[in-house]
Amino acid sequence: MLQVENIHVSYGRVEALHGVSLDVRQGEIVTILGANGAGKSTTLNAICGIFKTTEGAIRFEKEDIHTLAAHAIVARGVAQVPEGRRVFGTLTVRENLNLGAYTCNDKARVADNRQRVYTLFPRLAERVDQLAGTLSGGEQQMLAIGRALMGNPKILLLDEPSLGLAPLLVKAIFETIREINRSGLTVVLVEQNARAALKLAHRGYVMEVGRIVLEDTADRLLADPEVQKAYLGGAR
């Protein structure tokens, strides 16, 4: 469904990705693990057209998207929940959700999606008129995910959704991701919380300084001694 082929991305003169390739199939949860600065967020933003690739190609549903502007990529069904949530703080919850449906012209469909988001996160339904900036961190994360779902995406890219959340909430968010995936949505999950991510995902990639160094099924990555040492805090 999504093929990333040997992409290079630079910030000014510094190259951050030196040829990253990924393959995501329909219906999967794929996780990308890696230390800080490995290039995980850069990869997601390259997929979404926020950063342009200098080399390589990105294909979504067999079409090149690395040549498109970010808004056009979103319109094709690629949604991202960015690192740090980036909800629109001075807009209300309702307005944030409406913006998530910006590319969707079908009113009935938007109403459906809204209902779905409220079912997933009843907390948001209670706070529709509250400014997003005044929500708690966990509520903001729910809003960020809900907002991404409003546009009816075909693939959802999540960048560290558990960042800064209490363990119980992390569990709830991960459960929600599983639920969303079961309903048919393909998911790419970037996480620091490697163990939880691998338990949730079907397959995983490990990144180190701008490259993919390992790729396997989630079970095998969980059992891999190298991965355990580097990302899972030793064997258990």
Next chain:
Amino acid sequence: MDFFLQQLTNGLAVGSIYALIALGYTMVYGVLKLINFAHGDLFAIGAYLGLTLLTAFGLTRFLGPLGVVIVLALMVMGLVAVVGAVLERVAYRPLRQAHRLSAVVSAMGASIFFQNALMLIYGARYKVYPHDILPKNVVSLLGVEVPLVRLLVLLTSVLMMVALYLFIQKTRIGTAIRAAAIDQRAAKLMGINVDRVIMIVFLIGPALGGAAGLMVGLYYGQINFTMGWMYGLKAFTAAILGGIGNIPGAMVGGLLLGVIEAMGAAYLSIAWKDAITFIVLIAILIVRPTGLLGERVAEKV
């Protein structure tokens, strides 16, 4: 009381013109974090285009005074909007990825260009609007005779501001403009074409500025190629006063500055009229740099 009401209505009328111009500064600042120094000159272009259209087509022969003003306003707004959009395309878009200062220099260059273009085309002397267009009536307000034109200026500006406010608050595009002003990257991730949003802002701001230029021409009767500088500075002060980037702030700031200026000129000294603006600007920068309405809700990270 009579004197006070005269000053108040005059201050509000002039202030509403400042507010219209200030909206252009504040909206552009909102989405680009750039002070469009050429905005005052777009306002001046509006004043001159109004004069040209008025005299060239002899509109007064076909239409009544109200019709003339409406047709004129629409034409001026449309044309100045196009100039604004071209300005964005030529002077700002190529510098989108460059250092902030480059765009500021480009803005100043555009301002100098517009000012000199106006001088070359229309000459350096004051130009006079035909003064038989608008009614000379006065209306009685709380027992005070106030020129009708003054009230019309105020009313028109307020109507435009209300329309803009509703557009920004209630429509899909308006929400997209607000989103792009808060976080461009997140706006792109919502599927918003941020380049188009910026273009729309560069149509609306100059259209309002052009309308303001036309109003000054009609209200005061004479215009000059440097008028963009003084009005621009005052409107900029109004935008800072209300909180730059904040749309209702620009409206409030403009009206307030107009009233402060009128009162200062009336009760202190007319010579102080322009200095008052600078005093307000300095005071607000010292006491409350975020402006009156500029306080944003803290965003949790």
